Amino acid sequence: MVEDIIVYGSGGMAREVVELIEDINRVRPAWNILGYLDDMKGSGGELVNGYRILGTADWLGKSDKSYNIVLAVGNPEAKEQMLERIKMCSPRFPVLIHPSARVARNARIGEGSIIGIDCIVSVNADIGRHVFLNMRTVVGHDTVIRDYCSCLVNCVIAGDVRLDEKAMLGSGCIIMEKMSVGKRATVGMGSIVCYDVPDGHVVMSRPSKIMYFGK
Numbered sequence: 001m002v003e004d005i006i007v008y009g010s011g012g013m014a015r016e017v018v019e020l021i022e023d024i025n026r027v028r029p030a031w032n033i034l035g036y037l038d039d040m041k042g043s044g045g046e047l048v049n050g051y052r053i054l055g056t057a058d059w060l061g062k063s064d065k066s067y068n069i070v071l072a073v074g075n076p077e078a079k080e081q082m083l084e085r086i087k088m089c090s091p092r093f094p095v096l097i098h099p100s101a102r103v104a105r106n107a108r109i110g111e112g113s114i115i116g117i118d119c120i121v122s123v124n125a126d127i128g129r130h131v132f133l134n135m136r137t138v139v140g141h142d143t144v145i146r147d148y149c150s151c152l153v154n155c156v157i158a159g160d161v162r163l164d165e166k167a168m169l170g171s172g173c174i175i176m177e178k179m180s181v182g183k184r185a186t187v188g189m190g191s192i193v194c195y196d197v198p199d200g201h202v203v204m205s206r207p208s209k210i211m212y213f214g215k
Contacts, residue, residue: 024096173193
């Protein structure tokens with residue numbers, strides 16, 4: 001059965017999500033993309049990669065229908081804010097997994113999460129709600145990734161790692177086994193993390209070092 005879906009956001013990640021949905025449909029038709037919601041661009045009807053911007057989040061409130069929505073932004077804080085704007089509309093948040101991804105049968109994937117091209121999610125991994133794994137990200141065994149986290153291109157997250165809520169990993173990060181990355185922490189592009197990162201901290205370089213002390 002083909003279901004309607006709306007992409008919340010219309011930037012670069014949103015266009016990647018559209019491509020991912022179209023790739024899913026090439027294997028087995030599952031989704032009819034109605035268009036985008038964009039709180040900045042509004043309801044001008046702009047065409048973005050073949051689909052129109054329907055309006056802002058308020059567009060959902062004009063319908064009695066409950067829609068499938070994907071939060072298509074990388075910033076963890078922005079994802080939570082978007083969810084707050086639309087939660088009264090009783091949206092549904094499907095899991096989207098690219099056909100090329102390999103996800104272990106006993107891995108848990110929370111609602112609204114997106115698993116991109118060539119990603120690998122190993123055994124007993126526990127991935128929360130609205131997590132984004134961009135292309136070629138690897139998640140090791142028994143790793144826990146909490147709600148709203150984003151892991152950009154080519155991240156390698158070893159086994160028994162914990163990413164707390166709203167952590168952000170830049171492209172090419174390597175997180176060594178049994179390390180933890182705290183809430184709202186950011187790991188800069190290409191960094192190697194070989195110690196626990198506290199809440200709210202920003203770290204970068206090889207090996208990583210603290211660049212900002214969180215509250």
